[in-house]
Amino acid sequence: MFDITKIRADFPILAREVNGQPLTYLDNGASAQKPQVVIDAITRGYAEEYANVHRGLHYLSNLSTERYEAVRGIVQRFLNAGSEDEIIFNSGTTEGINMVSYAWAAPRLKAGDEIILSTMEHHANIVPWHFLRERQGVVLKWVDPELDGSLDPQKVLDAITDKTRLIAVTQCSNVLGTVVDVKTICSGAKARGIPVLVDGSQGAVHMPVDVQDLGCDFYAITGHKLYGPSGSGAIYVAKERMAEMQPFMGGGDMIDDVRKEVVTYASGPLKFEAGTPGIVQTIGMGAALEYMMGLGMENIAAHEADLAAYAAERFAGLNWVNVQGSAPGKAAIFSLTMDGAAHAHDISTILDKKGIAVRAGHHCAKPLMEHLGVAATARASFGLYNTRDEVDTLIKGLELCHKLLA
Numbered sequence: 001m002f003d004i005t006k007i008r009a010d011f012p013i014l015a016r017e018v019n020g021q022p023l024t025y026l027d028n029g030a031s032a033q034k035p036q037v038v039i040d041a042i043t044r045g046y047a048e049e050y051a052n053v054h055r056g057l058h059y060l061s062n063l064s065t066e067r068y069e070a071v072r073g074i075v076q077r078f079l080n081a082g083s084e085d086e087i088i089f090n091s092g093t094t095e096g097i098n099m100v101s102y103a104w105a106a107p108r109l110k111a112g113d114e115i116i117l118s119t120m121e122h123h124a125n126i127v128p129w130h131f132l133r134e135r136q137g138v139v140l141k142w143v144d145p146e147l148d149g150s151l152d153p154q155k156v157l158d159a160i161t162d163k164t165r166l167i168a169v170t171q172c173s174n175v176l177g178t179v180v181d182v183k184t185i186c187s188g189a190k191a192r193g194i195p196v197l198v199d200g201s202q203g204a205v206h207m208p209v210d211v212q213d214l215g216c217d218f219y220a221i222t223g224h225k226l227y228g229p230s231g232s233g234a235i236y237v238a239k240e241r242m243a244e245m246q247p248f249m250g251g252g253d254m255i256d257d258v259r260k261e262v263v264t265y266a267s268g269p270l271k272f273e274a275g276t277p278g279i280v281q282t283i284g285m286g287a288a289l290e291y292m293m294g295l296g297m298e299n300i301a302a303h304e305a306d307l308a309a310y311a312a313e314r315f316a317g318l319n320w321v322n323v324q325g326s327a328p329g330k331a332a333i334f335s336l337t338m339d340g341a342a343h344a345h346d347i348s349t350i351l352d353k354k355g356i357a358v359r360a361g362h363h364c365a366k367p368l369m370e371h372l373g374v375a376a377t378a379r380a381s382f383g384l385y386n387t388r389d390e391v392d393t394l395i396k397g398l399e400l401c402h403k404l405l406a
């Protein structure tokens with residue numbers, strides 16, 4: 001049973017006021033709030049169980065290593081990876097995708113090789129590929145969304161040529177809320193021997209993920225959007241792909257042996273985790289994923305689908321609000337513009353006065369904004385603790401914006 005009152009009580013910050021109003025937090029797409037179990041895990045990690053991992057033989061080092069390494073199994077379960085050796089920890093999706101670019105793609109791709117992207121990617125899934133274009137002459141091929149914001153998987157597959165080396169696509173647009181049929185893309189790509197990287201930064205927040213069922217090669221997640229600490233994250237890398245990857249950063253922990261003349265590397269994920277990691281952040285991410293799995297990813301998805309449907313219905317009643325993207329089954333992410341002169345920043349500032357947190361800007365998706373023909377939107381993105389009442393609060397806030405700005 002998804003008891004929203006009880007769930008909201010798990011997140012202490014939701015009880016606070018902002019600008020003298022109850023907080024209506026609708027900026028989950030940027031970063032989500034943290035439940036008490038995550039805050040407790042962080043506090044315990046530093047107050048009672050802290051030492052560096054992997055290197056010590058003393059009690060606390062062993063304990064923190066145990067807590068840290070246990071998260072690999074939690075991420076494996078969360079993504080249903082075949083093995084915890086396919087989970088590499090990092091600071092978030094940005095680092096995960098950059099690692100694939102540096103460690104897997106850069107050594108393998110040459111001038112003229114192609115990477116297929118959708119136009120709705122976040123910059124984190126664009127700029128690392130631009131590096132390869134600038135430095136190595138790799139060609140980026142773009143697939144545009146349809147008018148309703150959906151992405152036709154067949155169009156992605158039709159863009160494949162004998163030069164395609166990778167498809168990199170989001171599972172859920174952080175601007176449109178579009179959920180992409182990555183399974184169809186993966187199975188079509190696999191038939192042609194082309195690896196697929198899925199940016200799961202938003203997708204994993206809103207729906208159950210099974211990387212084996214999807215058939216992807218890389219799946220990147222980010223802890224702070226999954227109700228965990230900032231600076232935490234992980235990437236699933238299928239073992240065949242991991243075997244093809246060169247080390248990314250060099251340093252402690254990722255070696256087997258280092259001599260003056262030679263270096264040999266650790267095997268498995270450790271090879272890609274140089275230096276002291278975000279120990280407590282990762283432990284906090286583990287607590288967050290356990291929390292989400294405890295609620296049930298299907299239940300979270302159903303709750304958010306209800307919010308998405310209700311919000312869409314309410315927006316439909318406002319003929320001066322334009323919602324970008326209406327793909328069937330979209331996540332509860334609504335990017336808005338308003339008729340008249342209202343700028344997204346003005347909308348966000350007025351809503352803030354009412355305690356409503358939304359994000360305004362290009363949302364790190366400039367190619368998509370250009371495609372949509374808008375400079376900026378105000379984005380309300382819902383999470384597992386949001387309610388229909390908060391949709392109503394947002395609508396009231398937008399009515400005020402309309403009165404003041406139109």
Ligand code: PLP
Pocket residue numbers: 029030091092093094095122124125170172173174199201202222223224364
């Ligand atoms: N991909 C998508 C779709 C996102 O929405 C974001 C963050 O907004 C990212 C990647 C980057 O995530 P992070 O900043 O946690 O690395």
